[in-house]
Amino acid sequence: MALGIIGIVTSLFLLITLAYRGVPVLLAAPLASVVAVLFSGAPILASYTEIFMPAMADFVSSWFPVFLFGAIFGVLMTVTGYAESIARTVTKLVGSRSAIAATIVTSALMTYGGISLFVVAFVMYPLARELFRVADIPRRLIPATIALGIFTFTMTALPGSPQVQNIIPGQFFGTGSFAGAGIGLVGGALIFGLGLLWLEYRRSALVRKGESFDSPQSEYVAGGSSEEGAENQVTTLEPASRLVPFLPLLTVFAVNFACTLLVFPALDWSYLEQERFGGATVDERAGLWAVMLGIAAAILLLAALNVRNSATLWAGCVDGAKRSMLPIFSTASEVGYGAVVASVAAFAVVRDSVFGIGAGALWTSVLSVSVTAGLTGSSSGGMTIALNALGEDLQAMAEQEGVSMEAMHRLTAMTAGGLDTLPHSGAVVTLLIVCGLTHRQSYKDLGVVTLAIPVLVVVALVSLVSVVGSF
Template identity: 90%
Template sequence: MALGIIGIVTSLILLITLAYRGVPVILAAPLASVVAVVFSGAPILASYTEIFMPAMAAFVGSWFPVFLFGAIFGVLMTVTGYAESIARTVTGLVGSRSAIAATIVTSALMTYGGISLFVVAFVMYPLARELFRVADIPRRLIPATIALGIFTFTMTALPGSPQVQNIIPGQFFGTGSFAAAGVGLVGGALIFGLGLLWLEYRRTALIRKGESFDSPESARSANGSSDSGTGDQQVTTLEPANRLVPFLPLLTVFAVNFACTLIIFPALDWSYLAEDKFGGVTFEQRMGLWAVLLGILAAILVLVALNFRHFATLWAGFVDGAKRSLFPIFSTASEVGYGAVVASVAAFAVVRDSVFGIGADALWTSVFSVSITAGLTGSSSGGMTIALNALGEDLRTMAEQEGVSLEAMHRLTAMAAGGLDTLPHSGAVVTLLIVCGLTHRQSYKDLGVVTLAIPVLVVIALVSLVSVVGSF
């Protein structure tokens, strides 16, 4: 048994090391799985084909539509010029001198509007770079500024977020994407406010030291990156006729999601789901996924309707979006497959029992287990899926027995996944730094504060508050 636990720890260290060194998770996860299997004494081939692959395939089967249409929606928002128009409109309202706030708000609007996180990163960098150049803000703060808008409060805290991290808990707790709206709004406001304060403080401190946009300390790394690098690829875009029109698709995602979750779906008869051909799925398990999926599809239709005369450009966007959806979902699914392999070894039962043996209630146990797995895998969605696949049923039973609000558990579990997931080896962090052409040494300190330290502290504070006063 001790050897099996050593194998789990060794495999996790290997996964983190490979990810940190830039090895794609889709390759690193199977290799780490082999290490865990070898130490446990389980058969390698059977563990791969009968445990790893089915778990990976199940994740793809459940979440592929969201990744696919989310990526397509993001590309269409780019090629139509709507994303850039939104950025310039927000900048005009906030003021170019408030480049940090403008970048955060614009990134947040796109993320909350349903655009894939990775797509937002690519779209936002050229815009943020120009804003920071005009305001002469050290460019080393660009990754943290974009990350605050896309990897934190809009991803997990704000009720109704169409991001997958806000949908996953509903599959296990029978809740919708608007669960515990009050808790989410308070948490989102705290993360946004504290993150903005930190970035403004850092801007002042760096400028006081004499650092500027073009300072060597803040310049691009010397590894061959240049201002024509990955993040600066230009896309031929269409010019929207009205500055308000680009906001319509984002509003459509929210409106359809809200209407389906709280009005339309509850009024329909879902008794047919009890039929054997639907595999025993319940309405509560799929409500959040279906509502978000319909919201994104409706927004795509709005985009097509508004730009139908440029259908050839839109079709190219559909094709490009479909291609861009594959790497993110298979990377996350590969991590889920790794989690399934680890959960299958006998030593994992000891780890699971240790988690439940800490004596905490369901809320603290859920937050703790998801935080740890998200941190170890460097993925909020992958870590949360791994933890809830292994512990979800037990956590729900425990919560019902203790009278803990499942809605509060949904919201705080999602927020917990968005904390330690941005440790240095995180694929999202590595990708964002590559897009911005900066290194961990230059930018991770600030990125870590706004996406890791602040969210973790906010979650701890909210769990403590909910434990005392209940959900709100």
């Protein structure tokens, strides 16, 4: 048994090392799985074909529409020029002197509006770079500023977020994307406020030291210009007006809200009891369906508003479909790895140890999800791994303790957005590459706003909810 636990730890270390070295998760996860299996003494081939692949396929079958629609929506928002127009409108309202706040708000609007996190990163960098240049803010703060807007409060805290990290808990706890609204709003405000304060403090501190946008220590170019790659992804069209670009984002929220709280509860779902639907319930699927319909409605609106540019729109749809492949299969590969680890006998010892702490449902959920998200470097992958292994037990524990499932949903989602941005995280590596900067230059600030602050906020909220209950 001890050898099996060593195998789990070794496989996790290998996964982190390979990811940090730039090895794609599609390769790293199966290799790490082999290590765990070898130490456990289980058969390698059977573990791969009967455990790893089914778990990977289940994730793809469940979440492919969200990744597909999200990627297409993001590309269409870019090729129509709407994303850039939103950024410039927000900047004009906030003011170029508030470049940090303008970048955060714009990134957050796009993320909360349903655009893929990675698409937002590519769209925002050229705009943030210009804002920081005009305001003469050290360039090293750009990654942390963008990350605060896309990897934190809009991804997991704000109720109704269409990002997959906010939908996954509903599949296990029977909740919708607006679950735990009060907790999410308070948590989101704290993460945004504390993150902004930190970045403004860092700007002042760096400027006092004599650092500026063009300081040598702020600039890094490796392997070609990431800025050039971001700007030349697509050919943009002119949006009709300053207000029109916001309509697709509002559509995602409005349709999601209406379906979750008004439309779905009023419909008859008795047909789901038929055998052909596999025993699915509306509580398990409502969050996913609402987001899918919201993004689909926004895509249709984009098509209607730009009907005269149908050729460009179609090319954008094709490009978006292609871009959805790598993110979903990378995450699914991590889920497959988690399934293999969960299948070895030593994992039962680890699982029982987590539950043996006796910390209660909320703390157990936060601990298990936080650790797996940190080890895999993925919020969605880590959360899925933890909930696949412990979800039913956590739900039963919460019901026994009288803990609100909505609170479980919100705090579980928020904790996934903490340790997931450790240095080996694929999202962190990608963002730094896009911005043309290194971990040494920018990770300190990125780590504070996306890891330290969210973790502290979650700990505070779990403590508060444990005392006063859900709010």
